[in-house]
Amino acid sequence: xxxxxxxxxxxxxxxxxxxxxxxxxxxxxxxxxxxxxxxxxxxxxxxxxxxxxxxxxxxxxxxxxxxxxxxxxxxxxxxxxxxxxxxxxxxxxxxxxxxxxxxxxxxxxxxxxxxxxxxxxxxxxxxxxxxxxxxxxxxxxxxxxxxxxxxxxxxxxxxxxxxxxxxxxxxxxxxxxxxxxxxxxxxxxxxxxxxxxxxxxxxxxxxxxxxxxxxxxxxxxxxxxxxxxxxxxxxxxxxxxxxxxxxxxxxxxxxxxxxxxxxxxxxxxxxxxxxxxxxxxxxxxxxxxxxxxxxxxxxxxxxxxxxxxxxxxxxxxxxxxxxxxxxxxxxxxxxxxxxxxxxxxxxxxxxxxxxxxxxxxxxxxxxx
Amino acid sequence: xxxxxxxxxxxxxxxxxxxxxxxxxxxxxxxxxxxxxxxxxxxxxxxxxxxxxxxxxxxxxxxxxxxxxxxxxxxxxxxxxxxxxxxxxxxxxxxxxxxxxxxxxxxxxxxxxxxxxxxxxxxxxxxxxxxxxxxxxxxxxxxxxxxxxxxxxxxxxxxxxxxxxxxxxxxxxxxxxxxxxxxxxxxxxxxxxxxxxxxxxxxxxxxxxxxxxxxxxxxxxxxxxxxxxxxxxxxxxxxxxxxxxxxxxxxxxxxxxxxxxxxxxxxxxxxxxxxxxxxxxxxxxxxxxxxxxxxxxxxxxxxxxxxxxxxxxxxxxxxxxxxxxxxxxxxxxxxxxxx
Numbered sequence: 001x002x003x004x005x006x007x008x009x010x011x012x013x014x015x016x017x018x019x020x021x022x023x024x025x026x027x028x029x030x031x032x033x034x035x036x037x038x039x040x041x042x043x044x045x046x047x048x049x050x051x052x053x054x055x056x057x058x059x060x061x062x063x064x065x066x067x068x069x070x071x072x073x074x075x076x077x078x079x080x081x082x083x084x085x086x087x088x089x090x091x092x093x094x095x096x097x098x099x100x101x102x103x104x105x106x107x108x109x110x111x112x113x114x115x116x117x118x119x120x121x122x123x124x125x126x127x128x129x130x131x132x133x134x135x136x137x138x139x140x141x142x143x144x145x146x147x148x149x150x151x152x153x154x155x156x157x158x159x160x161x162x163x164x165x166x167x168x169x170x171x172x173x174x175x176x177x178x179x180x181x182x183x184x185x186x187x188x189x190x191x192x193x194x195x196x197x198x199x200x201x202x203x204x205x206x207x208x209x210x211x212x213x214x215x216x217x218x219x220x221x222x223x224x225x226x227x228x229x230x231x232x233x234x235x236x237x238x239x240x241x242x243x244x245x246x247x248x249x250x251x252x253x254x255x256x257x258x259x260x261x262x263x264x265x266x267x268x269x270x271x272x273x274x275x276x277x278x279x280x281x282x283x284x285x286x287x288x289x290x291x292x293x294x295x296x297x298x299x300x301x302x303x304x305x306x307x308x309x310x311x312x313x314x315x316x317x318x319x320x321x322x323x324x325x326x327x328x329x330x331x332x333x334x335x336x337x338x339x340x341x342x343x344x345x346x347x348x349x350x351x352x353x354x355x356x357x358x359x360x361x362x363x364x365x366x367x368x
Numbered sequence: 369x370x371x372x373x374x375x376x377x378x379x380x381x382x383x384x385x386x387x388x389x390x391x392x393x394x395x396x397x398x399x400x401x402x403x404x405x406x407x408x409x410x411x412x413x414x415x416x417x418x419x420x421x422x423x424x425x426x427x428x429x430x431x432x433x434x435x436x437x438x439x440x441x442x443x444x445x446x447x448x449x450x451x452x453x454x455x456x457x458x459x460x461x462x463x464x465x466x467x468x469x470x471x472x473x474x475x476x477x478x479x480x481x482x483x484x485x486x487x488x489x490x491x492x493x494x495x496x497x498x499x500x501x502x503x504x505x506x507x508x509x510x511x512x513x514x515x516x517x518x519x520x521x522x523x524x525x526x527x528x529x530x531x532x533x534x535x536x537x538x539x540x541x542x543x544x545x546x547x548x549x550x551x552x553x554x555x556x557x558x559x560x561x562x563x564x565x566x567x568x569x570x571x572x573x574x575x576x577x578x579x580x581x582x583x584x585x586x587x588x589x590x591x592x593x594x595x596x597x598x599x600x601x602x603x604x605x606x607x608x609x610x611x612x613x614x615x616x617x618x619x620x621x622x623x624x625x626x627x628x629x630x631x632x633x634x635x636x637x638x639x640x641x642x643x644x645x646x647x648x649x650x651x652x653x654x655x656x657x658x659x660x661x662x663x664x665x666x667x668x669x670x671x672x673x674x675x676x677x678x679x680x681x682x683x684x685x686x687x688x689x690x691x692x693x694x695x696x697x698x699x700x701x702x703x704x705x706x707x
Contacts, residue, residue, distance in 0.1 A: 057479075059450075061457040145574070145590050250577060252544070252702050265446055266545065270472040270691055272450040 049278050049285075058275030069275035074283075086255040089172055089244070090237035096177025097233050098226065101184025108185075109192040112317045127182045135246035138175045142166035167251035176243040180233050187232065191225035228298040235291045238284070256284055392491035397643055401432045403636035409436040410637030413451070413463040415443045416658045423657040428644060435637060449476055456481050456631040465638035467505050467626045467645075471694060474687035476629070477501045483628040485639060487646075495664040496646050498684040502625025505645045506660040507681070509598040509670060510548035510620040513586050517610040525593055528552070528616050532567045541574040541582045541591040546697030548595055551620030553693050555680035565697055568595075569704045587611045598673065599659035615673060618680035621663065625684070 048060045053069050055062040073079065108119050126134065141149045142164040150162035157163075165171060195218070203217045219226075244258040254262065260280055264272040404410060414421065421439040428437050440463070442448045449472045455462035476482045487497035496504045512525050525531050531540060542548075546565065553561040574591050576582045579600040586594045586601075587609035604611050626642035628635050644650040651668050655661035661670025663679070682690040699705075 059453055059457060145585075146588075250544075250575065252575065252704075264450070267446060267695075269695065270446060270449055270475045270687075271453065272446045274450070 046285075049281055052274050053278035053282055055275060058271075058273060058278065066275075069279040073276040073279040082254055082256065082259055085169065085253065086238065088169060089176065089255050090234055092170075092173035093176035093180060093237045093243075094230055094233035096173060097180035097184045098230055100177065100181045101188050101229065102226070104181065104185050105188040105192045107320075109189055110195070110318055111320050113320060123185050124182050126179065131179060131240075131242045132246060134179050135175050135243045138166050138171070139247060142171065167247050167253070169248075169253055172243050172247045172253065175247060176237060176240065179240075179243065180236060183236065184229055184233060187229035188222070188225055191222050195221055224298060228295055231291055231295040231298060235288055235295070238288060238291075256280060260284075393643065393647055396490045397432075397640055397647075400636045400640040400643065401435060404432075404634055404640055405434045407634035407637060409438055410464045410634050410641060411461070412437060412439050412465050412467070412638075412641055413442050413448050414439060414467040415441060415448075417441065420657045424654055427653045428641065428650075431644070431649070432640070435640075437637075437641065446472065448472060452476060452481060452629055453479065456629065459631070461633055462629050462631050463638070464632040464634040465626055465628055465641045467624050469622060469624055470502075470682065470684055470687035471691045473501055473625060473627055474691065476627075477687075481630050483630050483632070483635060485628060487643070490643055492643075492646055493664070496662075502627035502684070503642045503646045504662060504664055505624050505626045505642070506651075506654060506658070507621040507623045507663045507670065508660060509615075509663070509673065510551065510622075511596060511598045511601070512593065512614040512616050513583055513596040513601050514593040514612055514614070515586050515589050515591075515610055516612050518589050519592050524612070524614065526614055526616065528564070530616075531593060531595060532564070532571065534571070536571055536593050538572045538574075539592040540568070540571050541576055541585055541594040541596075542568070542701070543579050543582060543595070543597075544575040544577060544698075544701060545694070546701050547622050547694055548597070548620050549701075550690065550693040550697045551622055551681050552618065553680075553697075554620075554682050554686075555618040555678070558693060558696070561693070561697065562700065565700045566706050569700065569706045572704075575701065583611065598670075602659040615677055618678045619674060621674075621679050621681045623681060623684075624660075 051060045052058055054065045054067070056064045056066045056068065058069065076082075104119075104123055107113050108116050108123070113119060139147070141147050142162075144150060144162040144165040144167065147162065147164070147166065150164055153159060153163050154161070166175065199217055199221070200213060203213050208216065239257060241257045241261065244253075244255045245261065248254060249258050249262070260277050263277045263280075264274070267273045416424070416439075418439070418441060421441065425437045425439050429435065442451065448466060448468050452462050452466060453476070454460075473482060482501045484500040485503075486500060487503045488494065490497075492503060498504070512528075512531060514524050516524075523535070525533070525536075549561055549565050549568075552564070556564070574585070576585065579594075579597040580603070582591075582594045582596050583601040583604050585591050586596070587604040589610075598613060601611060601613055605613070626645055628638035628642065632638045645654055646662070646665070648665055648667050651662040651665040655668050655670060661668035661673075663670045663674045665671060682693075
């Protein structure tokens, strides 16, 4: 071996170079493998989608190219209404989920609500149930014809007709909002749980009232979490099908997803209208990519909002006082579609009874 | 009579006896069975629930013990057609026989994905084999359904026009798809059907995703009357629900054909299934399992139900007009067009 090396002269250097090149190539293998996997999982279906949108028959292996699918899909007189309904549904349900999620996260993580551990688990229970059950359950409760709750209310208050119609856009927004509450809660909980109480104390010491504390301390700290949760919820609201399918389709209220389902399954032409579906999906994809990019930017800059402290802390628990009963009702109602509490979530009394720091309010400190 | 109506070429018949040459068909089926046995199992795309289809499959395999029939349920309607196109384009295994409506078959025929078979050459009548693209397997029959507890017999609707009575305002139900109303166009003409649907929309009908919940809701009294289907009303009827079926004239029917895809791996097996379902034996078994019978084969309940009634359906070759009519009527129902 030694002789061979000596004879060759450059052999050891060449071998080292070869080893180096091999090692360099090996370094590229994992990203290459990952790239191929992603291409197979994402790019290939995407390419077929784009291709289908330009095929006259809508099938990717049909012959010819056309823009007719785009002109038909976007030129339909009902398209602006479809887009508007989709946006209303997505923004509405995200807002409902966000408001309830913020309320629940605050109650469970920052207040002295009794049985917090139990509530924590209960809020997440809907995630363990098939999503389609929620709209079905609400249809049983609030269907205008045979909803149990509607029938009771109609009987008790002698209404001429059912007071609620779950097969409506507000009904869909409401149910989808409820369905997204666990997601919103999961997004917001860490932000609430990790708020450094020293900032709140400092604000209170500096004379901040409740509103000032919320506006100038809590909201800025929570803002990245709220915004990223909002974008994520918006993305989910745009792609979900359970609620639009169960509650919207029977009332002929279509959002983008259910319209795509209709074009595939029920269009009277005999074949799925994949061409139009693909054209709609491209628009849909654009919106989702924009939201995904916004979400990425939000989460990428989240570290800017980190609280830097030199010591461990526990978030301060705000006493609810007599409002604990109302708060429990809210937490209860979230998990029981069979109760009307879900409809009238009571947060306001808690706000009124809001006492930021037990025994250390700014008034007690003589700051105002 | 409008030009469109002429184009529709109303296909109205009074159902009569249509004897099948049993011996000839038996020979043909035995020959097909021998050929099919060499090509492996037979795949059948159809929409019946598995428990119903299992009975048909069991009877078929009892009749042809050397063969294995596999039923694949596809309820999506359009998705059956889409699936055959994709599988054929990708050279994947597709159905050996598919049972579906003319509106779904036509695009497949236009793409040359359906085998043209001389079904009459096997001894089938013109009624059963109206075109080479398929053989009649069953027909869905549109009827009026009403709740007998809440609607007195004297007030019960007996004609299609009776359904337009103001007393049914908000209490009438119909399938969100207008296939039944569209089938009426074969006799009434499209203009009359459009007028009819507009008047029906003025009654604020409850739209349902299928005729099964329609029958159930009429039975439960949620709605009083409905433009429904005979076979979907049979389940609540068997359970003793207060429901009655009225066969109003002309009786709109929608026919389902069995066809053999061009890319079928076992075309003989597919042809055999289609042929067997068009015999008295196969049709009875199919009807007993699914409540959907063949109006052109004597001895079926559907034949008896329609005997002496004028029926209204698009002919097999009019699938394009049928699809256009269905599309128009569907849009009217969806948008609740009243003017």
